[in-house]
Amino acid sequence: MNEFSFEEIRSDAPLYSALTQYVQKNCSSFHTPGHKGQCGFLPLSSKLDLTELPETDSLFECTGCIRQSEERAAELFGAKYTALSSGGCTLAIQGMLAAFAGAGSKVIFSRNIHRSAVNTAMLLDLQPVWIMHRKDCGPGLPGRIFPEDVRKALAAHPDAAAVYITSPDYYGCMSDISGISAVCGEFGLPLLVDNAHGTHLIAFGKHPITLGAAASACSAHKTLPVLTGGAWLNCNDESAAERIKSSMALFGSTSPSYLTMVSLDLARAWMASQGQSAFVRLSRTVSELRRLAAEIGFVLPCGECDPVRLTLLTHSLGVTGEEAAAYFRSCGAECEHSDAAAVVFILTPFNTESDIDCLKRAIERFPVNHPEMTCADGEAYYLPEQAMSPGEVLFRRRTSVPLKNAAGRIAAEAACPCPPGVPVVMPGEIIDEKCVNILLKTGIQRINVIE
Ligand SMILES: Cc1ncc(COP(=O)(O)O)c(C=O)c1O
Structure with a gap:
């Protein structure tokens, strides 16, 4: 090793340089990951960056230490079954939708879903039915999903396979998971929750699994001392274990990060104690x-x-x-x-x-000398006409066009004024004049459409 000059190597590494320069600024971190670079038990040696060995188990076929770690996580969350993910909440969402809804099925989705769920809908050719948010959180915020709106959607779509909602949202606003689970229970359908921002809610008795959801995807690295990419998929149905593992294996890397998985194991032990x-x-x-x-x-x-x-x-x-x-x-x-x-x-x-x-x-010390502004609260949510399913979009050629010329074209992507918000148009929907006007006001200039 000594023949290498570390200085020389580092000076030729732009990503490393950018990160170390950022760290030297010593900013207070109010962003992800949840360990904030300050977690005493997290400094993990690259010696633990291992692979599948007789002693180290194998994520998608686990029977040893990884399985034990999952069992203890299930105990913490009060879940019947928990799976680790080192592919972020994205992999947990892919696994959850594949295992509980299944390719080609109809799913009732809340409209403010993350890109990972939109992409999964494309990959699994899901047939979305959208439920809109009610703007009840404050100006400019997407708002919550209400149980009675879920009930209406389920009554209108008896062939749906699952209900999928995001709660809490990016802004921390939580929908009534108990009420929505009760409605799903009446119809005998699983409630799937994107709980990316709420893994820690177990500390407050507000975790979706506690409140009756069938499954929840939890982006542990956002709020717990977990390395980026660490997540759990929790579910209330032990018999789903095999389906979940095989669904996650379908999308996940065959080289999951042991460092990330170990950080999940440690964070779970920390949550269980302090x-x-x-x-x-x-x-x-x-x-x-x-x-x-x-x-x-x-x-x-x-x-x-x-x-x-x-x-x-x-x-x-x-x-x-x-x-x-x-x-x-x-x-x-x-x-x-x-x-x-x-x-x-x-x-x-x-x-x-x-x-x-x-x-x-x-x-x-916030400067309070500006006159009050009115918040452009966005147009009322509405649903553009759907021309094809998200899955069909995947197999069509796409092209980027100026938004001002896009009216009448079919969107090849979700377009959203600000990514955590409610998309104005989803892949497969027709971009109408109203949609163009809303998006132009938010500064979006171009959009991918079907050729
Ligand atoms: C609501 C929501 N769901 C899912 C994800 C995807 O999580 P991950 O980055 O862990 O894959 C995010 C990421 O920001 C998110 O905000």
Whole structure:
């Protein structure tokens, strides 16, 4: 090894250089991953970056230590069966839809689904039926899915195979999972929840599995001390185990990262011992930050929200979420997300006191001298006409066209004013004039359409 000059190697590595330079800025991290680079038990040696060996088990055919780790995770979440993923929540979502809905089936989807679910709908040729959100969280936020809307969709589509919703959303707004599970139960259908942002909700008794969902995909790396790519797929049905493994194997790499899987194993052990009380303590800190922010004049999302997600609506203070994020950045606090309406901070127990002080000071000193703005709350949600299924789109040639010329064309992709929001058009839907106008206002210039 000594014949190599590390300096020479590092100086020729642009990604490494960018990351180390960013770390040297010493920003307070209010974004993913949840370990914040500060987790004492996480520094894992590259010696543990192993492969399938007689002692180390094999993810998609596990019977040994990986299976044991999954069993303990199932115990933590009160699930009947849990599978590890080192392919992020994306792999858990792919596995969940393949195992519980199945290729070619009709699925009732909430409209604010993540790209990973849209792509899975294309890959599995799912036939989507959309449920719209009711804007009940605050200006500019997508809003929640209501049980009575799920009931209506199920009554109108007795041939549906599953219901799939996202909760909490990026902004921390939570739908009524107990109510929606009860409705799904009446119709004998599984409720599948994209719980990417809510793995830690187990600490508050609000995890979808606790509230009756059939399955939930949990992006552990977003809020727990887990390396990027670590996720769990939890389910309430032990008999689904084999289907889940084979579905995940269909999409997953044959070389899952042992380091990521080990970090899931450690984070689960931490959650089982100290983690849940650490999240409850953190929720008090977040309540205090919310109180301060409201005093300054920020608006907070209404209704039931993740107790540790800090989302500030900024129009009342005369700025967009993006402008607020730039201000917070200048104070050393890097947020997870910002858009026209809001700035979103992800806090975890691995934020240090100095991180919290930095955010608190920045909130207290927020410049409040701008006249109030009205928030462009977007057009009322509506459903463009569907011309073909997402799966058909996959096999068609596509081309990029200027959005202003796209009316009448069939979308080859989902287009969304800001990616965590509700897509205006989905793959296979006809881009009409109304859709063009909404998207143009959000600054989107081009769109992929079917040739
Ligand atoms: C709502 C939602 N679902 C799913 C995902 C995909 O998760 P992952 O990046 O772990 O694959 C994300 C990622 O941001 C998300 O926000």
